[in-house]
Amino acid sequence: MxxxxxxxxxxxxxxxxxxxxxxxxxxxxxxxxxxxxxxxxxxxxxxxxxxxxxxxxxxxxxxxxxxxxxxxxxxxxxxxxxxxxxxxxxxxxxxxxxxxxxxxxxxxxxxxxxxxxxxxxxxxxxxxxxxxxxxxxxxxxxxxxxxxxxxxxxxxxxxxxxxxxxxxxxxxxxxxxxxxxxxxxxxxxxxxxxxxxxxxxxxxxxxxxxxxxxxxxxxxxxxxxxxxxxxxxxxxxxxxxxxxxxHPQTYATPYNRYYTGRYRAPTEGAPPLPLTDRKIIARRAAFELPVGGVVNLGIGMPEGVAAVAAEEGLLDHVTLTAEPGVIGGQPASGLDFGAAVNTDALIAQNQQFDFYDGGGLDLACLGMAEVDGAGNVNVSRFGPRLAGAGGFINISQNARHLVFTGTFTAGGLKVGIGDGRLEILTEGRARKFGADVEQVTFSGDRARRLGQPVLFVTERCVFRLEPDGLRLSEVAPGIDVERDVLSLMGFAPLVGDVARMDARIFSDRPMGLRDDLLTIGMERRIAWDAAKEILFVNLARLSIRTVADVESVRDRVNEVVEPLNRKVDVVVNYDHTRIDEAVERTWSEMVNDLENRLYAHVTRYAHSAFLRRKLGRTLESRHGPTIHESERAATAALGRRDPGS
CATH class of the missing domain: 3.40.1080.10 (Glutaconate Coenzyme A-transferase)
Incomplete structure (x- = not known):
């Protein structure tokens, strides 16, 4: 040769x-x-x-x-x-x-x-x-x-x-x-x-x-x-x-041995982000992190979510990924974006997109530049500036849950943060929430039609995409809804009962988010949604090891449903649930009892194919129940009114 x-x-x-x-x-x-x-x-x-x-x-x-x-x-x-x-x-x-x-x-x-x-x-x-x-x-x-x-x-x-x-x-x-x-x-x-x-x-x-x-x-x-x-x-x-x-490793770093995946960086990590509007947005987005799930963080504003996850001790409980092939670890930012430290694996980019396009992401957190009343998002083109879509379309169309992040206005925005409150000191010159977007990089109509959950997080408020459009769902303490939000929008969002954003987001100390996400009380796990007339039973990441664990679930369901004096429709989340073999029979008998006494129709879901098969065997005495792949599919199945589904 x-x-x-x-x-x-x-x-x-x-x-x-x-x-x-x-x-x-x-x-x-x-x-x-x-x-x-x-x-x-x-x-x-x-x-x-x-x-x-x-x-x-x-x-x-x-x-x-x-x-x-x-x-x-x-x-x-x-x-x-x-x-x-x-x-x-x-x-x-x-x-x-x-x-x-x-x-x-x-x-x-x-x-x-x-x-x-x-x-x-x-x-x-x-x-x-x-x-x-x-x-x-x-x-x-x-x-x-x-x-x-x-x-x-x-x-x-x-x-x-x-x-x-x-x-x-x-x-x-x-x-x-x-x-x-x-x-x-x-x-x-x-x-x-x-x-x-x-x-x-x-x-x-x-x-x-x-x-x-x-x-x-x-x-x-x-x-x-x-x-x-x-x-x-x-x-x-x-x-x-x-x-x-x-031949620098990246345009920002001549060489970093930790980016190769061959070495582990010390666990101390970088210092916490300063408390700015960027960190506020990243903190609120971090509340959506799915413990045990797979996440993509986009370039720019979403990069801060990784830093917040590290500060809150959550990096070991989610798998962060980046589209060029990074799995696990903590993604880098700026011109290092795409690289990461302490990764679990580095794979080919096309294989990463196979996973993304097939719906493998539990959550994607992406940037937003323009948003309209239909929930359409533009990140790709702005007059004489061409940004391009990058992996945004692949990721946004296919993630099971989607969070867009960005400041409410742009160009000169200055905020004051303290005592759990937010104050707008200087308003940004450019409005992001307008009547139309210049280019549709993400289709809100398609997301609504397919039932994709979408959240829009800014430093001062949060919107949710609903069947009728964008709904203002949360506002920061210290913010006047009419003056600081509605008057600066090019469309009228849906407005009803607007909740306050968590005050911890606006204080310069750790939020304790790890405990919130890892420790969920039974009162939060099992709740009746009166608007939808559905009982939601969230068993995600719950370990059922003893008879007492089984009884705690049964007792909470009884507490919520019996006062309604009728049977109810139920959606059960079994994502990452562990039921020890020693109590599988007890669990199955308890479920049968609830279905006979309190449930009209019940559907279940778990993202893991292994769990779906295992649960199917555990509950097989009850009409061979189907375990769906997502909450969307499980909720939709209620509409078919198929008992035992």
Whole structure:
């Protein structure tokens, strides 16, 4: 095998006019910056190559000229298809102005498109993007009229609407690893993320293209452990050794050993966040954290939720994730976003989106820039500024529970916080809650139709998405509803009994949230919802070990239901419930008794397939009950009035 180590100049000379080029990286991590600079320098020197098509999942850059903005010179790029544009403003300006053809497609779809191109498929079929600006009925992801080709088509499969994202051959993959051997095998032991490097390499190879990989070190042939090789030599055409300044681990950090996943950071962690409007929002969002659940935190405002979870001692009780493939640990922020410390695992980005798109997230906490009365959210485009959707559409459409976070107004907002109260010192110049959004990145109509629970958290108030629109559900102590909320909105939300936000959120000391979320009294677990006329029995994370535990549940149900003097409909949450084998029979007999005396119709749910099977056996004496996958499905099943369901 020939030695594949070449200079950066020789490598980029392989790129031809009109080629489709894909690049690795996520925000500031894993970017082949040496190759991008070499390509820009080659173009400036020779005028070649020209009219490239650039395909990327997450926009790689620092907002100041590094990353993909190195390719912004007129004539070098003709078409750009990307997931996130916020950190590549020069390319964004050119796309908005129609100087180049530009499309903004969901990051996860592009990540999956690499696999489908590699597999020789005509494209990617997905529900992701329906009823957003990516839907052909709402623009097809075009950034300007210069983007004339239909890259997204609406199709119907089995009577269900889906989007078809068109595949395209990839002639060049510019990727990045840590170490290469002389044959071209690539490992990534010092990288913060694995990303889509393997799929991108396969896509280029199977398209008849070339794969060029930037590394920081080369070793002798056949000396790399095969289990550590991420991109095998058979897929690699050229390897370039980059100098340290063009090969930082992220654009914010030259190298952090904890980002590699090979080392654990000391448990002391970072100091608590200062008590600002940002922390207030993160604290209120943290009340929604599902103990034992899987969570995604978006870039920007939601990053603070991880810091609050750490301060409140909750990191060991939730699994935080980030879309480029981080599972567990504490996500980083800023230009380190996507990296994390003390992770449980680092997987490929496309596999992470498989999990997200299939409904694996118990909660997603994302940012918001514009919100309208229908609950539509825009985070992707604002006049002359193109942020792009990134993974927002994949995540927001598919999470079981969704929390949007952001200040109520923007641009100069100043608040005073103290004694458990909030005061608006200077109001922000820009209103976020308006009559319309400029672009639909999240469809409130779709969420309402599908029954997705959605919360909007600001520093001064909280809204819930209900069937009739947004309802003002909470307001901060010290805030006047008419003056500080309603008068600053472009629509009239639903307003009824408005609760006060928890005063602990506005005090500069730990909230004790860990005890709140981990210790739930029986009076809170079993409650009658008079408006819905449903008894909700929340057994989530409850351990039933003794006969006394069984009796405590029975006694509380009796206490709540018997005064109603009628049988009631019931929804039972069995998520992460543990029933010891020694009391399984006692539990089943107790449930049978309640159903005979007090229950009209009962449905149950648990996210875990293992638990659903186990509970089905435990309760099988009662009509072989169905255990649903979600509260939404369990509540909907009541409408069918199917006894024993």
């Amino acid at each position: 020939p030695n594949k180590i070449v200079s950066a100049g020789d490598a980029v000379a392989l790129i031809m006019t009109g080629d489709t080029v894909t690049t690795s990286g996520f925000v500031g991590a894993g970017v082949p910056d040496g190759l991008l600079k070499a390509l820009a320098d080659h173009f400036e020197r020779t005028g070649e190559p020209r009219d490239l098509t650039l395909l990327f999942a997450a926009g790689q850059g620092d907002g100041k000229g590094r990353g993909l903005d190195r390719l912004a010179a007129p004539g070098l790029v003709r078409r750009v298809i990307g997931g996130h544009w916020g950190l590549i403003p020069q390319l964004g300006v050119r796309a908005l102005g129609g100087e180049i053809e530009g499309w903004n497609l969901p990051q996860g779809v592009i990540s999956h498109l690499y696999r489908d191109i590699a597999a020789g498929k005509p494209g990617t079929i997905s529900h992701v993007g329906l009823e957003t600006f990516v839907d052909p009925r709402l623009g097809g992801g075009r950034i300007s009229a210069a983007a004339r080709e239909d890259l997204v088509q609406l199709v119907t499969i089995g009577g269900v609407e889906r989007l078809f994202y068109k595949a395209m051959p990839i002639q060049v993959a510019l990727l990045r690893g840590s170490t290469a051997d002389e044959r071209g095998n690539i490992t990534m032991e010092r990288e913060a993320l694995i990303l889509d490097n393997l799929s991108q390499a396969m896509a280029a190879r199977n398209s008849g293209g070339v794969v060029i990989v930037q590394v920081d070190h080369v070793v002798a042939a056949n000396t790399l452990p095969s289990r550590e090789v991420v991109i095998p030599a058979a897929l690699v055409d050229a390897v370039v050794i980059a100098p340290p300044e063009l």
